[in-house]
Amino acid sequence: MGVIVRIPTVLRRLTGGREELEASGSTVGEVFAELGKEHQEFLARITTESGQLRPFLNVFVNGEDIRFAQELETPVRDGDEVSIIPSIAGGR
């Protein structure tokens, strides 16, 4: 198994309605890039043109805000849970 990514309702229309996706990768950014192969619109929506996460989007690895770690470079392992949470706290 890979890394589990939980998709909030506002993004599910970009993931075929799925609440959870699974992908492999050694960082959060790699996992998102992997998901983007199948769900291009999803990847385009959560990141800016320069490859940064959108403002007003918070990402947590096992409940830990990646801004306290290494942002998209934050390492992940198989079985980790990544939550994408929009707009609980704006800005990066």
Next chain:
Amino acid sequence: MSACLEETLRCRLCGTEVPAGPVHVCGECFGPLEVVYDEEAISRVVTRELIESRPPTMWRYRELLPLSGEPRVGLSVGFTPLVPAPRLGKALGIRDLWIKNDAVNYPTLSFKDRVVAVAINRAFEFGLTAVGCASTGNLANAVAALAAEAGLPAWIFIPEDLEREKIVATAVYGARLVRIRGVYDDVNRLCAEVADRFGWGIVNVNLRPYYGEGSKTVGFEIVEQLGWRPPAQVVAPMAGGSLVTKLRKAFLELDKYGLAPGAAETRVFGAQAAGCAPIVEALHRGDAFVRPVRPNTIARSLAIGNPADGPFALQALRESGGWAEAVTDEEVVEGIRLLAEHEGIFTETAGGVTVAAARKLAAQGRFRDDGPTVLCITGNGLKTPDAVSGALELGAVIEPRLQLVAELVEAQEGVALAGR
């Protein structure tokens, strides 16, 4: 009642509109959604006379609040005292100082009764069957009490180790209380997922566009209670940053609708505890966005390291010409005591933060001298007694003998008094 509310929500960032509902996030850019009013209808209907003809509660400003019908619960919330504070003013070095005292708000003794009253009435209008919140305590008290009045189940999520007074004053209303091992920011993150999964009305998550508007009534009341004369500046505590944002919005609306011309000039100042001051730090750095911090302060009700309205709070402070300062925990305790000893008002730690920050801002010469300064006291000291009890002399214990009293008076006041 009024047809002053549009049944849509609009993204604050990209302007996309969606139908009104328990939703707070723009599906296009993830920006926060905000309510939309029919400004022409408000201009036609709202006058000082209409407002003054109504009972002294927050609902006298109902056209400026986001309900489509009449409120059903929390009908007595708001219109708390605005009192002159000359003795405290002298101690802090502030001319024409006033206290807006939400420590005696109804029913749970904090300004959160205002935001919850709006959110729960809106939850009724949406037909939601349960409400909830992520809270540092005051919000939990308000949601539990007003949900009990509404007859709705309330799911309330708090950090495990909150002050006991705030836990008891939530549980007593029959709330479903869940204590999370973590800090507020963990609780808030969890509640965002809970709101998404369970379809409840989490007042500060998916009802946030409505909830936040309740804070405007603090600003409306201040101006009306000063005789529709806008203050030169207000000082308010910042946790998620919503209150300063909505105070600014209130002053702009009072000006725009002709209720208090010049109110747009009122400057909004913010206060945080140094152990959790992400908004102050971003302001001082000149940043548009807030960097999250891990909170470490006795001001638990302000211990939000990841403030939801951070960027908008920064905007409100800057655009109004205000500023913000952070104060140490020692200064917080001093602030609580100064307010109590000079004005007879016992506030919780957030109020101590506000008083101490006002002293700092005054010493920096940041206040304008051409009108009143108002401190927003948002919570009650009886909820956080342990914050100050260690700093207080809790009374001499003596036998019931007159001579012992005389000796005490002598020691305290000097020989001359005791001899009389």
